[in-house]
Amino acid sequence: MVWLERILAVVIGITAGIGGYTFFYARGLSYLSSDPKACVNCHIMREQYDGWQKASHHGVATCNDCHVPHDFAGKWMTKALNGYHHSKAFTLLDFHEPIQIKPGNAAILNANCRYCHKDYVREITAHRVVNDEELYCVRCHDGVGHGSR
Amino acid sequence: MKKLVGYALLMSLSAIAAVGVMLLKESIATHKAEGRQIAFPLANLTEQTLNPAEWGKNFPRQYDGYRRTSEHTGTRYGGGGSESFSTDKLTQDPRLLTLFNGYAFALDYRARRGHAYMLEDQRTTKRVTQRPQTGACLHCHAANTLAYRKSGLENGAPGTLEEPLNSANGKTQLMKGFEIVSAMPYSNATKRVEHPVACIDCHDPESMQLRVTRPGFLSGIARLAESQEPVPHLPSVEKWRSGDKKESYDPNQLASRQEMRSFVCGQCHTEYYCGPKATLFFPWNNGLKVEAIESYYDTYKFKDGHRFFDWKHADTGAEILKAQHPEFELWSQGVHARSGVACADCHMPYKREGAIKISDHWIRSPLLNINNACQVCHHFPESELKTRVDIIQDRNHGLLLRAEDATVALIKATSTAIKAGATEAQLETAREFQRKAQWRTDFVNAENSMGFHAPQETARILGEAIDYARQGELEAEKLRPGK
Numbered sequence: 116m117v118w119l120e121r122i123l124a125v126v127i128g129i130t131a132g133i134g135g136y137t138f139f140y141a142r143g144l145s146y147l148s149s150d151p152k153a154c155v156n157c158h159i160m161r162e163q164y165d166g167w168q169k170a171s172h173h174g175v176a177t178c179n180d181c182h183v184p185h186d187f188a189g190k191w192m193t194k195a196l197n198g199y200h201h202s203k204a205f206t207l208l209d210f211h212e213p214i215q216i217k218p219g220n221a222a223i224l225n226a227n228c229r230y231c232h233k234d235y236v237r238e239i240t241a242h243r244v245v246n247d248e249e250l251y252c253v254r255c256h257d258g259v260g261h262g263s264r
Numbered sequence: 265m266k267k268l269v270g271y272a273l274l275m276s277l278s279a280i281a282a283v284g285v286m287l288l289k290e291s292i293a294t295h296k297a298e299g300r301q302i303a304f305p306l307a308n309l310t311e312q313t314l315n316p317a318e319w320g321k322n323f324p325r326q327y328d329g330y331r332r333t334s335e336h337t338g339t340r341y342g343g344g345g346s347e348s349f350s351t352d353k354l355t356q357d358p359r360l361l362t363l364f365n366g367y368a369f370a371l372d373y374r375a376r377r378g379h380a381y382m383l384e385d386q387r388t389t390k391r392v393t394q395r396p397q398t399g400a401c402l403h404c405h406a407a408n409t410l411a412y413r414k415s416g417l418e419n420g421a422p423g424t425l426e427e428p429l430n431s432a433n434g435k436t437q438l439m440k441g442f443e444i445v446s447a448m449p450y451s452n453a454t455k456r457v458e459h460p461v462a463c464i465d466c467h468d469p470e471s472m473q474l475r476v477t478r479p480g481f482l483s484g485i486a487r488l489a490e491s492q493e494p495v496p497h498l499p500s501v502e503k504w505r506s507g508d509k510k511e512s513y514d515p516n517q518l519a520s521r522q523e524m525r526s527f528v529c530g531q532c533h534t535e536y537y538c539g540p541k542a543t544l545f546f547p548w549n550n551g552l553k554v555e556a557i558e559s560y561y562d563t564y565k566f567k568d569g570h571r572f573f574d575w576k577h578a579d580t581g582a583e584i585l586k587a588q589h590p591e592f593e594l595w596s597q598g599v600h601a602r603s604g605v606a607c608a609d610c611h612m613p614y615k616r617e618g619a620i621k622i623s624d625h626w627i628r629s630p631l632l633n634i635n636n637a638c639q640v641c642h643h644f645p646e647s648e649l650k651t652r653v654d655i656i657q658d659r660n661h662g663l664l665l666r667a668e669d670a671t672v673a674l675i676k677a678t679s680t681a682i683k684a685g686a687t688e689a690q691l692e693t694a695r696e697f698q699r700k701a702q703w704r705t706d707f708v709n710a711e712n713s714m715g716f717h718a719p720q721e722t723a724r725i726l727g728e729a730i731d732y733a734r735q736g737e738l739e740a741e742k743l744r745p746g747k
Contacts, residue, residue, distance in 0.1 A: 119268070119271050120271070122275065123274060123275055123278070126275050126278045126279060126282075127278050130278050130281050130282040133285050133286060133289070134281075134282075134285045137285050137288060137289040140289060140292060140293075141289075157295060158295075158298070158299050158619035159616075161619075161621075162621070211635070212635060212636070213635065213639055213640050215639075
């Protein structure tokens with residue numbers, strides 16, 4: 116049976132090899148960084164990336180600062196989840212255009228607005244539980260991240 | 265044995281996984297290749313390349329969209345009918361027969377078809393086959409730059425066809441030819457053109473930059489720039505006004521790219537005069553609003569000294585103004601123009617093909633393409649956006665029908681007065697009210713957005729129309745026998 120185990124080892128090795136190469140070819144490691152360029156590896160978000168370069172938050176926040184939670188577990192959970200959804204969507208090309216933020220990611224985004232701007236918005240949110248749909252910052256301030264349209 | 269099966273299974277799974285990974289690798293490679301934007305210039309394009317198919321060799325994506333304007337499309341208020349036979353507006357709304365009595369529009373008035381049919385439909389409408397028309401109609405219904413320039417050269421304009429259209433000689437040839445061709449009988453003039461609106465009408469063949477080529481717009485926008493009308497939605501015009509004004513405003517030199525994305529449409533989607541009594545012109549000397557255009561027409565004198573009018577109404581003898589499709593004028597009064605949104609933003613929205621972003625050259629109603637046309641700015645579900653438009657258009661339509669009813673009532677009352685023997689002098693006031701009321705009603709009716717381009721403005725216009733029509737009716741009633 117040794118020959119069979121050897122063949123098996125070779126096959127698994129090949130699979131791991133091409134898997135690893137594909138990961139490298141698709142710039143997989145870049146997704147572990149916070150470099151905004153990683154978000155335009157695929158061209159779907161090129162407009163958002165271009166818009167961000169002209170927008171007011173360009174100097175103070177990158178993609179991850181607004182779109183990924185600031186705590187360790189939340190950050191990597193969100194990265195993993197979005198990584199899965201985005202690769203699936205870009206491979207199958209079955210998503211809505213123009214692209215739209217989903218409720219989960221919208222909640223993260225809104226929490227991040229308040230994370231940085233808490234000194235200014237505390238008064239607004241002081242006396243009641245904040246409902247994200249009612250106080251969705253970018254509903255009005257929609258040009259701050261990706262520029263005005 | 266069991267172990268052997270286990271090994272075999274594991275090996276197959278591993279092999280299948282390898283195949284899957286290879287497929288994924290291939291898909292990523294394809295997407296990466298799409299990311300490299302490459303244009304292949306296959307055809308040599310010049311000012312003499314009229315055929316869009318030639319341009320299509322270099323710009324296949326845009327050409328594919330352009331060709332689709334031949335497809336039948338319809339919305340609740342626009343288009344309509346079938347592939348080969350568009351809705352007859354005169355049957356749909358018989359008031360129009362009364363309103364247009366004595367004018368060619370009472371012969372034949374149909375819902376629009378796509379850009380691809382503009383020349384064919386013009387050649388076959390009864391308005392052209394049963395009434396003599398001039399070559400001026402081709403100002404908007406054909407790719408005409410080459411025909412104009414050739415005619416200009418035949419009639420003494422300087423230079424050659426090789427020169428760019430925007431050169432001094434090119435412009436002189438264009439303007440000269442425009443005057444000559446516009447004065448010809450339509451049946452002769454139309455033999456000089458062969459394509460409906462084509463790439464060359466809006467694009468420079470060298471650089472693909474947007475450009476305006478229609479003489480009517482070039483003169484019209486220069487007159488508008490010289491007027492007092494505030495045009496905050498056209499910043500380059502405002503800027504020209506603050507300069508020395510030594511040279512006329514020239515959109516091809518001064519307009520921003522975003523302004524050009526409306527100007528190229530405004531070359532034709534406007535109010536203009538194209539009848540036989542003067543060379544075609546855009547009436548923008550006093551501004552773009554309905555009463556600014558009216559005031560220009562009221563002071564405009566034909567060569568015979570008579571004031572401007574399109575036709576004498578067959579029932580009442582009033583000198584009536586016919587509105588063409590004033591989309592550019594109405595858009596100018598709306599919130600979208602004021603927010604810097606160009607015609608092309610909604611009617612030719614950007615779309616993605618692979619990694620390439622292009623403007624959709626299948627020019628059509630945004631209602632047929634709500635996600636690309638509206639959702640880029642308005643982050644609401646398609647159904648909600650459509651409902652908003654429906655509400656605006658239904659309100660406008662209701663008011664429009666009331667304005668038509670009021671104008672028809674005025675026409676009936678005036679006819680009765682005429683039959684009762686009212687004199688020309690007595691009829692004067694009622695006729696003037698009809699001119700005002702009908703101009704406003706038709707301005708909204710002829711405009712192709714059912715009020716959407718500027719809802720508050722159309723409500724104002726129709727409110728005035730109803731008021732003028734009923735005032736006129738009161739005047740006519742005074743002339744009834746026994747009063």
